[in-house]
Amino acid sequence: MDIKDLRKEINQIDGQLLKLFLKRMNASAQIVKYKIQNELPVFDRGREREVLNRVAELAGTEMEAYSNRLFNTLLDLSRAYQNQFIPHNSRLVQDIQAATCELTQPFPSKANVACQGTEGSYSQQAGDKLFSLPKLLFFSDFEGVFQAVEKGLCEYGILPVENSLAGTVIPVYDLMEKYKFYIVRSIRLRINHTVQAKKGVTLGDIHEIVSHEQAIRQCSEFLKSHPHIKVTLFSNTAAAAKYVADSDRTDLAAISSEACAKLYNLDVLSDQIQNRDNNYTRFICISKNMKIYPGANKISLMLALPHKPGSLYTLLAKFSALGFNLTKLESRPMPGKDFEFLFYFDFEASIYSPETGNLLSELDRSLEKFMFLGSYSEVF
Numbered sequence: 001m002d003i004k005d006l007r008k009e010i011n012q013i014d015g016q017l018l019k020l021f022l023k024r025m026n027a028s029a030q031i032v033k034y035k036i037q038n039e040l041p042v043f044d045r046g047r048e049r050e051v052l053n054r055v056a057e058l059a060g061t062e063m064e065a066y067s068n069r070l071f072n073t074l075l076d077l078s079r080a081y082q083n084q085f086i087p088h089n090s091r092l093v094q095d096i097q098a099a100t101c102e103l104t105q106p107f108p109s110k111a112n113v114a115c116q117g118t119e120g121s122y123s124q125q126a127g128d129k130l131f132s133l134p135k136l137l138f139f140s141d142f143e144g145v146f147q148a149v150e151k152g153l154c155e156y157g158i159l160p161v162e163n164s165l166a167g168t169v170i171p172v173y174d175l176m177e178k179y180k181f182y183i184v185r186s187i188r189l190r191i192n193h194t195v196q197a198k199k200g201v202t203l204g205d206i207h208e209i210v211s212h213e214q215a216i217r218q219c220s221e222f223l224k225s226h227p228h229i230k231v232t233l234f235s236n237t238a239a240a241a242k243y244v245a246d247s248d249r250t251d252l253a254a255i256s257s258e259a260c261a262k263l264y265n266l267d268v269l270s271d272q273i274q275n276r277d278n279n280y281t282r283f284i285c286i287s288k289n290m291k292i293y294p295g296a297n298k299i300s301l302m303l304a305l306p307h308k309p310g311s312l313y314t315l316l317a318k319f320s321a322l323g324f325n326l327t328k329l330e331s332r333p334m335p336g337k338d339f340e341f342l343f344y345f346d347f348e349a350s351i352y353s354p355e356t357g358n359l360l361s362e363l364d365r366s367l368e369k370f371m372f373l374g375s376y377s378e379v380f
């Protein structure tokens, strides 16, 4: 047989495949009509597994991997087609519209705001920059901040989410998932860590340093160059400074901000001890209800993707097609699930555009786990 004949055969097969493909897509469209009527999600993980297992058995060993790729693509296309039939005024889009329309006022200047730490903490600095007249209430841990907002004691809460040297603050994301709150604004603060101790003490006297683990990570090079100094973890940097101020010890120092040294009357023994000069921490301002203030240009999402090849790629292609600029993409294993990951996305997009609404509706409907964490603007 020569190549011409073989190509003729391929053309015939392609014609048959295409007819069957169109027939399959048609059946898929009938199914989605049933799903809309019965309020069922587009994505059905169990059914997809059944389809793929059946095909794997029929294909035989040599062709199993190829057939798997083909049918994964067919399932992707089938879901994409089904999504086109779904009316895009989903509950999420309606909530987003309500949260935007209701608020014609700008971001408030006065509010009761929950912060982690004590007086002088970086969270306090973030709070003072976000609100011109905040009434700050301090809580010893991150969950305390969430509980204060949950109970209505504070309208807003301030929490660190990532640092340019030490990375993401995972416990805060875990709490965002648990409490289902929304981000209403974010702020980037330049962090300058100093070593501070009682008046008259010198760096050579110090045998122990106390601070928060994030600060310790950000100053690891300084600590490595002073190996004789014992490092002790503290709940936050401001509490560490206060501990040093309240103690009688002259061999004890804290890693904390210059503002804390002033507040607790401590001497700065060494300034800017962070590993790199451009050390920034991003703080988020959270609220129990979804509020989208004028000027919002960032969106944050938390989602789980199906555990199969190409699922992250398929999602990124959607962001790319709409021209959305990703500013954060991070994954972490889901507790209790083997090798399944939660993804955190931050991207720049207008919440007011219909394309954004369509994408959010599609993700909300097609993913087993999807959380819209808010749309907001970031201040510096």
Ligand SMILES: O=C(O)C(=O)C[C@]1(C(=O)O)C=C[C@@H](O)C=C1
Residues within 6 Å of the ligand: 028, 031, 032, 042, 043, 044, 045, 047, 048, 051, 074, 075, 078, 079
């Ligand atoms: O069987 C269904 O529930 C369908 O919607 C069809 C189909 C498919 O194309 O085979 C599409 C999407 C689902 O995730 C599972 C299967």
